[in-house]
Every structure is written in structure tokens, then in C-alpha cells.
């Protein structure tokens with residue numbers, strides 16, 4: 001039985017691995033009850049691609065931003081370009097932005113500067129942010145803790161999401177205290193992800209999001225395959241079990257969280 005109105009709050013539907021069957025992927029998503037999909041950009045080119053998809057498909061929304069792995073692309077003209085792109089009516093967030101000290105495709109200070117400028121832009125535009133973090137939780141939280149008090153009042157309850165949350169329990173608590181949502185992906189279904197499941201279990205139901213991060217991070221049941229939004233139900237089911245509610249209730253809860261955070265309408 002399909003789930004009611006799930007929202008995949010993070011899906012790279014613009015990536016080349018979907019070039020051959022994107023329409024079919026969206027059809028399978030719809031059949032699986034996924035009625036909303038947020039496509040975050042990772043660089044300026046994918047900003048255009050995400051907006052194009054959002055113009056083409058009514059279930060798709062875009063997020064505009066430069067990913068830390070692309071922060072080499074970031075320069076003094078980027079913010080003006082991003083500001084223009086972000087004004088598109090189908091754009092719902094600034095993202096995905098953040099820090100990635102695992103790949104470190106650009107120096108830490110370059111990543112930090114790009115993140116700080118894009119956070120300022122989000123505050124200026126009154127948009128929530130979608131945050132990527134890999135091996136950079138302490139520096140990331142320091143930046144977010146400096147930024148959060150500067151946002152306009154209307155944004156302070158919908159700051160954004162820590163996407164594909166994978167950091168410690170302490171970081172989860174600090175992010176929740178600031179007002180962030182936590183996004184959970186395929187790894188909560190992996191056999192050994194006990195610590196991550198503990199965090200998901202203790203996170204307040206009104207602050208959790210389900211996401212696939214397609215084409216990456218396929219859930220256990222599809223491990224090794226290309227991920228796609230139709231598999232979102234596996235993540236929803238796992239969260240429902242962790243919170244001792246049925247799948248329909250978790251679907252409703254996470255969808256209403258996404259609608260609220262990203263002002264989907």
C-alpha cells in the first residue's frame with residue numbers, strides 16, 4: 001500500500017545517473033506515494049538543472065547553493081548569481097552548502113568562507129538552509145551557532161536541515177537546540193548503524209525529515225543499487241519503528257515537517 005504524501009527532502013534527480021529514465025523514476029516515486037521532492041544543487045550548473053526540473057515537474061522543488069566540494073567554483077561574483085537564481089518561485093532553500101573535510105577538494109578556509117556567505121544570503125532572503133557535513137561537525141556547529149542568532153525572526157523556527165545526519169549525539173542535540181531539523185537517509189537502515197538509530201529514536205518527531213540522497217545511500221533493502229525516491233518508504237518505515245508509530249503516521253509527520261520547513265505549497 002503506498003504511503004500518504006511522502007516528501008523526499010533531498011534527492012539529486014538532476015545527476016547524470018537519472019538521464020536515461022528520469023520520467024520513469026518520477027512515476028515510480030509517485031506510485032510509492034512520494035508527492036514532493038527537493039532537488040538540491042551542488043554548483044552553479046546544477047542550480048539551473050534543479051530549477052529546470054522544478055519548472056517541469058509539479059512535485060519537484062529546487063534548492064540553490066554551492067556544495068563544499070565545489071567551493072573552488074565560489075568567488076566574489078557567486079553570491080549575486082545565487083541571489084538571482086534563488087529568487088525563482090520554485091526555489092525553497094539555500095543548499096546544499098556546508099563543510100566536507102573528508103574530501104577536502106578545497107581548503108578548509110575556502111569552504112568556511114563560502115558557507116558563511118551563503119548563510120548570510122539565506123538570512124537575507126528568509127530561506128532555510130540544507131547543510132552537508134562530513135568530518136567537520138565542530139567547525140560547522142561553530143559557524144551555525146554564530147549565524148543562528150543573526151537570522152530574521154520569521155526564519156528562526158525554520159533555519160534548515162542537517163542533511164543525511166551522521167554526526168554524534170552531542171552534535172544532534174546542539175543542532176536541535178539551535179532550531180535545526182535532522183534529515184535521515186538510507187544508513188539508518190544499515191545493520192551496524194546502532195548509534196545513528198539511537199539519535200533518530202530520540203529526535204523530536206516534529207524535527208525529523210526523510211530523504212533518500214539519491215542516487216547515493218540506497219537503503220539496506222536496495223544496497224549496492226542506484227538509490228531513487230521510490231525507496232523513501234524504507235526510511236520512513238525504519239523511523240516509524242524507532243518511534244513506535246505506524247508508517248502512515250510517520251509519513252504524515254515527516255511530510256508536514258518538510259512542508260513547514262521549506263514552506264512547500
Ligand SMILES: [Zn+2]
Pocket residue numbers: 010012040096213
Ligand atoms: Zn546531497
